[in-house]
Amino acid sequence: MSVSSPTASTHSPGAERSTPRWRTPLELSVLGAIWGASFLFMRVAADDFGPIPLVEMRLALGALMLSPFLWCARKVFTAAQWLKIVGVALINAAIPFVLFAWAAQRAPAGVAAIANATTVMFTVVVAFALYGERIGRRRAVGVLVGFIGAVVLASGKTQGDVVWQAALAATFGAALYGFGANLIRHHLTNLPPSAVAAATLMTASLVTAPLAALAWPAAPIPAASWMSAIALGLLCTGAAYLVYYRLLYRIGPSSASTVTYLVPVFGVLWAWVLLDEPVTLAMAVAGMLILGGVALSQRAG
Numbered sequence: 001m002s003v004s005s006p007t008a009s010t011h012s013p014g015a016e017r018s019t020p021r022w023r024t025p026l027e028l029s030v031l032g033a034i035w036g037a038s039f040l041f042m043r044v045a046a047d048d049f050g051p052i053p054l055v056e057m058r059l060a061l062g063a064l065m066l067s068p069f070l071w072c073a074r075k076v077f078t079a080a081q082w083l084k085i086v087g088v089a090l091i092n093a094a095i096p097f098v099l100f101a102w103a104a105q106r107a108p109a110g111v112a113a114i115a116n117a118t119t120v121m122f123t124v125v126v127a128f129a130l131y132g133e134r135i136g137r138r139r140a141v142g143v144l145v146g147f148i149g150a151v152v153l154a155s156g157k158t159q160g161d162v163v164w165q166a167a168l169a170a171t172f173g174a175a176l177y178g179f180g181a182n183l184i185r186h187h188l189t190n191l192p193p194s195a196v197a198a199a200t201l202m203t204a205s206l207v208t209a210p211l212a213a214l215a216w217p218a219a220p221i222p223a224a225s226w227m228s229a230i231a232l233g234l235l236c237t238g239a240a241y242l243v244y245y246r247l248l249y250r251i252g253p254s255s256a257s258t259v260t261y262l263v264p265v266f267g268v269l270w271a272w273v274l275l276d277e278p279v280t281l282a283m284a285v286a287g288m289l290i291l292g293g294v295a296l297s298q299r300a301g
Contacts, residue, residue, distance in 0.1 A: 024251055031243050032259050036266025038236035039113040040274060041228040042104035048225035049217060051101035054232070056212035058097060059205035061233025066198035066241060073195035082203075084187050085196070089203035092180025096173035097204075103173075107166030108277040113267025114153055115170035117290045120260050121146040122178025130182060138296055146293025149286045156282025194245045201237065260294055 045054050077085075103112045121143045127133040135143070154167035188196050247256040264287055271277040 019250060024247070027243055027247060028256075028259050029262065031240060031247070032262025033266045034236055034240045034243075035259070035263045036113060036268075037270050038232055038240075039100070039104065039109035039116075039267040040270040041232040041236060042101050042112070043109040043271065043275060043277075045225040045228040045232065046101050046104040048219075048221045049229060050215050051098050051105065052208060052215045053212045053217065054101050054229055055094065055097040056205060056208045057229040058233045058237050059093065059201050059208060061230065062237030062241065063198060063201035063205050065234055065238025066194065066201060069192070069194040070198035070202065073192045076191060076195075077199065081188065081191065082199075084183070085199045085203050086207070088180055088183050088188070088196075089200045089207060091176050091183065093200050093204035094208050096176045096180075098208075099169045099173035099176075103166035103170040105166075107163040108283075109271035109275065110264070110268035110277060110279065110283055111153065111156075111163050111167055112170040113264045113271075114283060114287045114290060115150060115167055116174055116267075117260055117264045117287075117294055118146055118150055118171055119174040119177040119181075120257060120294045122175045123181045124178075126178045126182045131186060142293045142296025144293070145296065146290045149289025149293060152282055152289060153286035156280055156286065193248060194242070197241045197245060201241075261291055264291065 042054065049057065100112050100116070103115075124133075124135060124139055124143060128135045150167070150171050154164040154171070156163060156167075184196060244256065244259070247259075268279055268283070268287070272279055
């Protein structure tokens with residue numbers, strides 16, 4: 001799940017003024033709850049499917065749900081843009097999805113959910129490194145605080161197990177989201193965001209499909225894992241992208257990205273309530289540091 005905007009030009013002030021004031025907070029809360037649940041579903045299904053087959057299910061179902069948007073905008077895509085879509089599909093979907101699913105096999109869902117919040121800070125760093133965008137002192141402090149939180153998260157233990165490998169994989173996935181968001185923002189801004197999302201998921205699904213076929217589990221997959229995989233694809237990918245891109249059009253990327261604060265909260269909450277996974281001191285401290293860093297990095301200088 002990546003919450004960074006593909007373009008800064010989608011904000012429609014008129015649409016925001018005509019929308020009831022309660023609607024945006026409600027949609028942001030629902031989106032945070034849905035994306036937070038994605039880590040729960042990965043935790044349930046990853047062992048039975050394996051990371052790559054689970055990700056293929058997620059990508060294919062999400063692409064299927066968003067395919068009408070791609071069909072309507074199919075004539076505006078050029079060959080050069082499709083080549084860029086392939087790169088974005090790998091960096092912003094296929095590889096990070098696999099990393100998060102791999103992490104779900106090795107650590108509680110809350111660990112990956114907290115690490116995912118570093119996406120915003122990686123987006124800031126990549127924008128500075130590749131495109132010379134100004135960070136400012138406050139954002140720099142926020143990025144540093146957030147990365148300290150990631151180190152704390154990786155150094156923790158859960159039920160006696162060291163989780164640094166899972167935390168590192170999830171953080172690397174968040175870093176790829178940061179690269180992907182900047183690539184989309186600077187190279188695909190002339191395309192409809194919903195169509196870009198659909199094209200990205202479809203391309204990532206096609207690239208991942210051969211590997212998923214080779215890695216498909218021989219043992220029967222339990223019903224609970226099938227249901228989790230379906231929910232991950234249709235609800236946490238397809239439906240969530242629809243809600244998110246509507247928010248991008250209505251309130252703009254900066255406001256829509258505040259959902260970043262809600263995702264780890266819901267991710268930890270769902271895992272605690274439904275999977276009885278403990279919330280450790282390292283997770284709590286790391287969560288506060290990362291979200292504090294996100295808050296600083298999102299504020300204007």
